[in-house]
Amino acid sequence: MAACYDRNEITRRQLLGRGIGAGLSLYAAKLLTVDGLLEAAHAQAVPDAPVLVSVFLPGGCDLLGALPPLEQLGRYNDLRASLAPGDAFTPLPNESRLGFHPALADGLGGGVVGLFANGRIGLMPGIDYANPDLSHFHSRNFWERGMVTLQYGSGWLGRWVDVHGSALNPLQAVSMDERLSPILTTDRLPTAAVTDPEAAAVRFAGMGSRWAPKADAAWQRISSLSRATPAAQAAMDVARSTQAVGKLLAPVGDAALHAPVAYPEGEFAQRLRTLAALISQPLGLRVATVTAPGEYDTHDNQARDLTKALGELSRGLSAFQADLEARGIADRVLTFVWSEFGRRPKSNRSGGTDHGAGGIAWVQGTRAVSGILTDFPDLRRLDEHDNLAVTVDFRSVYASLLEQWLGSDATQILPDAANAGRLALVR
Amino acid sequence: MAWTEQHVRRLFWRAGFGATPQEARHYARMGQAAALRFLLDGDGQGEFSDIPPARIHGQPLDPVNEPGHEVLWWLDRMVRSRRPLVEKMTLFWHDHFATANQDTPLMLAQNQMFRERALDTFLRLLEGVMHDPAIQLYLSLAGSRKTAPNENFARELMELFTLGSGYDETDVREMSRALTGWRKRRANGITTTYWDPNAHDDGVKTIFGQTGPYGPDDVIVLVTQHPAHAPFIVGKLWSFFVTEPLDPATQAALVATYRASGSSIKAVVGQILAHPALYARLHSPDMIKAPVVHVAGVLRTTQTPITLRRYSPLMTAMGQRLFRPPSVAGWDWGTAWLSTNAMQARVELAGALVSVGSKTLRVRSKRAAADWTPREHVDAALETMGRPWIAHDTRAALLGVARDFHGSGPTAESAQALQRLLCQLVVSGPDAVVH
Numbered sequence: 118m119a120a121c122y123d124r125n126e127i128t129r130r131q132l133l134g135r136g137i138g139a140g141l142s143l144y145a146a147k148l149l150t151v152d153g154l155l156e157a158a159h160a161q162a163v164p165d166a167p168v169l170v171s172v173f174l175p176g177g178c179d180l181l182g183a184l185p186p187l188e189q190l191g192r193y194n195d196l197r198a199s200l201a202p203g204d205a206f207t208p209l210p211n212e213s214r215l216g217f218h219p220a221l222a223d224g225l226g227g228g229v230v231g232l233f234a235n236g237r238i239g240l241m242p243g244i245d246y247a248n249p250d251l252s253h254f255h256s257r258n259f260w261e262r263g264m265v266t267l268q269y270g271s272g273w274l275g276r277w278v279d280v281h282g283s284a285l286n287p288l289q290a291v292s293m294d295e296r297l298s299p300i301l302t303t304d305r306l307p308t309a310a311v312t313d314p315e316a317a318a319v320r321f322a323g324m325g326s327r328w329a330p331k332a333d334a335a336w337q338r339i340s341s342l343s344r345a346t347p348a349a350q351a352a353m354d355v356a357r358s359t360q361a362v363g364k365l366l367a368p369v370g371d372a373a374l375h376a377p378v379a380y381p382e383g384e385f386a387q388r389l390r391t392l393a394a395l396i397s398q399p400l401g402l403r404v405a406t407v408t409a410p411g412e413y414d415t416h417d418n419q420a421r422d423l424t425k426a427l428g429e430l431s432r433g434l435s436a437f438q439a440d441l442e443a444r445g446i447a448d449r450v451l452t453f454v455w456s457e458f459g460r461r462p463k464s465n466r467s468g469g470t471d472h473g474a475g476g477i478a479w480v481q482g483t484r485a486v487s488g489i490l491t492d493f494p495d496l497r498r499l500d501e502h503d504n505l506a507v508t509v510d511f512r513s514v515y516a517s518l519l520e521q522w523l524g525s526d527a528t529q530i531l532p533d534a535a536n537a538g539r540l541a542l543v544r
Numbered sequence: 545m546a547w548t549e550q551h552v553r554r555l556f557w558r559a560g561f562g563a564t565p566q567e568a569r570h571y572a573r574m575g576q577a578a579a580l581r582f583l584l585d586g587d588g589q590g591e592f593s594d595i596p597p598a599r600i601h602g603q604p605l606d607p608v609n610e611p612g613h614e615v616l617w618w619l620d621r622m623v624r625s626r627r628p629l630v631e632k633m634t635l636f637w638h639d640h641f642a643t644a645n646q647d648t649p650l651m652l653a654q655n656q657m658f659r660e661r662a663l664d665t666f667l668r669l670l671e672g673v674m675h676d677p678a679i680q681l682y683l684s685l686a687g688s689r690k691t692a693p694n695e696n697f698a699r700e701l702m703e704l705f706t707l708g709s710g711y712d713e714t715d716v717r718e719m720s721r722a723l724t725g726w727r728k729r730r731a732n733g734i735t736t737t738y739w740d741p742n743a744h745d746d747g748v749k750t751i752f753g754q755t756g757p758y759g760p761d762d763v764i765v766l767v768t769q770h771p772a773h774a775p776f777i778v779g780k781l782w783s784f785f786v787t788e789p790l791d792p793a794t795q796a797a798l799v800a801t802y803r804a805s806g807s808s809i810k811a812v813v814g815q816i817l818a819h820p821a822l823y824a825r826l827h828s829p830d831m832i833k834a835p836v837v838h839v840a841g842v843l844r845t846t847q848t849p850i851t852l853r854r855y856s857p858l859m860t861a862m863g864q865r866l867f868r869p870p871s872v873a874g875w876d877w878g879t880a881w882l883s884t885n886a887m888q889a890r891v892e893l894a895g896a897l898v899s900v901g902s903k904t905l906r907v908r909s910k911r912a913a914a915d916w917t918p919r920e921h922v923d924a925a926l927e928t929m930g931r932p933w934i935a936h937d938t939r940a941a942l943l944g945v946a947r948d949f950h951g952s953g954p955t956a957e958s959a960q961a962l963q964r965l966l967c968q969l970v971v972s973g974p975d976a977v978v979h
Contacts, residue, residue: 296876
């Protein structure tokens with residue numbers, strides 16, 4: 118056992134201390150007029166421009182709990198005797214290989230199960246990478262940055278923005294969150310985090326309409342300076358982006374924000390609702406991230422926690438898909454659902470499962486290739502740590518999404534793209 | 545090393561929540577040693593400063609029962625404590641041993657334990673953590689028993705709390721066995737934990753190649769004696785206070801201090817706070833303030849008591865909700881705090897402060913006359929807001945703002961609006977984000 122401290126291994130803080138703003142700040146403050154911004158956003162809002170939405174299930178979602186392999190039911194019941202009674206999952210018409218956790222049938226039109234039955238979902242059981250790292254932190258970072266190395270760097274979709282994005286429009290890449298997802302961390306181009314589009318403006322107290330334009334110009338002035346260090350420069354850049362976001366979102370009114378379908382209660386669903394509204398507007402939004410709620414790190418109480426988490430996920434995602442379809446924009450939105458790793462096939466006798474390999478992901482949308490797109494790991498052939506075999510590398514999926522959905526050269530974005538395989542994900 | 549008000553401000557921001565103008569003056573005169581002594585040991589002049597305690601709608605806080613009040617209760621301590629380093633380290637440990645989703649009394653008890661042991665030895669602190677019901681419940685240690693050991697706590701103990709690397713899956717599994725024995729129970733309406741010797745596996749375990757009938761107290765010794773531990777923990781402490789990378793010589797010196805002092809947190813932190821790297825680039829700071837540090841700092845340096853519940857949701861909007869870290873890995877720090885949503889909330893905070901947050905600031909932020917020069921305007925705003933640091937070019941930009949504000953000619957009304965705007969800009973602009 119290596120007991121020595123590896124000085125080359127970076128810490129979490131070092132990794133995250135670098136990030137946005139590490140490169141040049143390209144966008145010139147002079148151009149940051151309302152008209153200039155709207156123009157830039159509109160220019161990017163090509164009517165058919167595809168939008169990629171990332172939905173992250175934090176904690177390591179259990180593949181076997183979410184998608185019980187009906188083909189391997191005997192072995193499954195041996196491994197999971199303490200967790201899931203063999204008859205408690207929802208079978209599918211025309212699908213004998215696997216069933217769904219019953220909570221995945223929650224929501225409009227039968228939830229995620231309904232979406233699958235209607236050809237809207239392509240499942241990727243067994244997704245991971247070779248020699249998986251069972252640390253939440255390490256694995257999450259690999260997925261977020263699109264590379265399995267502990268190096269500094271921008272997010273995988275942040276790099277896509279840096280190559281293909283606009284220097285003016287932060288709404289091209291939006292985290293529906295208070296914080297920017299590390300997936301969208303760029304080296305130079307602007308991004309946004311949005312929770313409430315109606316309260317996004319940079320507004321100063323006591324200005325009224327008379328002084329507000331002066332205040333606006335003042336903010337622009339103090340956020341257009343150069344700074345010597347990346348962190349201080351990033352603070353400048355985000356201050357400028359914040360004003361841009363407020364201006365770009367100001368024209369988005371109640372009518373656009375009103376959803377044509379009923380969403381369930383809860384922050385996750387409300388964020389998806391807002392996202393659908395933003396996608397429907399000519400704002401040039403191309404990539405977005407949402408984090409799902411609930412406890413996927415089910416070391417104990419898995420039956421309760423997974424049911425709750427998957428139910429909320431299913432209700433939110435099915436409303437989101439119905440909304441996109443009702444708005445007539447579903448053909449240009451692809452949703453990618455993922456988690457940082459899977460869980461151990463054998464349950465742990467605390468009523469839960471420990472960190473494992475071979476996780477779960479899916480693509481969702483009217484143009485997603487539907488069905489079961491990867492081999493389900495064989496429960497009789499576990500690896501040396503009693504974990505599931507990995508049947509598809511997430512970098513293959515990323516490369517396929519970049520090429521087939523965003524129409525980009527994956528090798529410019531992902532260092533490992535040339536050596537990664539491809540899956541057909543888009544039709 | 546010269547010792548100026550700038551040095552005091554840097555030290556007090558990094559080690560606490562900013563320096564008031566009085567503190568900056570006082571400790572610039574007294575010297576670095578006195579400033580460090582105050583931070584590390586206090587000055588024996590009581591627990592809190594003269595800022596009145598938090599009151600919401602005229603009532604004292606009820607952290608146990610009123611949602612959001614637990615956040616304000618801790619924020620209030622950050623604002624008023626005469627031991628700012630203790631509160632800052634309590635925040636460090638809250639992030640390091642991140643715990644969430646437990647009943648408020650348990651979270652507050654954990655918080656108090658962090659505070660009491662914030663500068664103690666790491667051994668004592670880890671002992672407190674090991675016996676803390678909130679983290680036992682959060683990481684499935686409670687309920688991990690001989691017949692069913694749960695790996696969660698052991699894995700995070702090594703990866704996130706003590707080592708970072710230098711262990712393997714066997715160590716995880718064996719350590720899990722050594723840590724079995726705590727169980728859950730309901731008491732006084734909340735779920736808590738207790739030790740049940742019958743649930744503990746007292747068999748022989750092999751951890752880091754050493755063999756014995758280990759239990760929780762042995763595990764604390766094993767992980768803190770592991771060669772990876774001291775470099776891991778001093779490195780994490782360093783990057784909490786300093787943005788410069790930790791060079792090998794300094795790391796070796798900190799490790800030596802840590803080991804020689806029997807894992808004294810105070811000794812290591814004291815050495816870091818005295819290190820010249822902490823005072824690098826005094827005129828271009830580059831550490832991003834965490835949201836609670838920003839909010840507590842603005843309140844503390846403007847001597848503003850907490851009277852608004854709204855500070856709690858504003859910190860959430862800035863990306864940090866105390867007692868609810870996003871995962872056991874805590875929050876992502878540094879530039880990860882920056883987002884357009886967070887920046888908008890920082891502006892909103894400034895507006896709240898000069899309108900409803902403080903009568904003093906409301907009055908003072910409007911105090912201006914039509915004949916004030918731009919320089920008088922900028923200086924008055926800085927004075928009102930507790931003299932926050934701004935860069936030279938920011939000052940020039942604000943002077944420009946003041947010159948161009950009035951249009952056809954200054955009036956009493958335009959002067960007041962300008963003054964109020966400048967007050968908000970100096971505590972919400974990009975310079976206020978860094979320290």
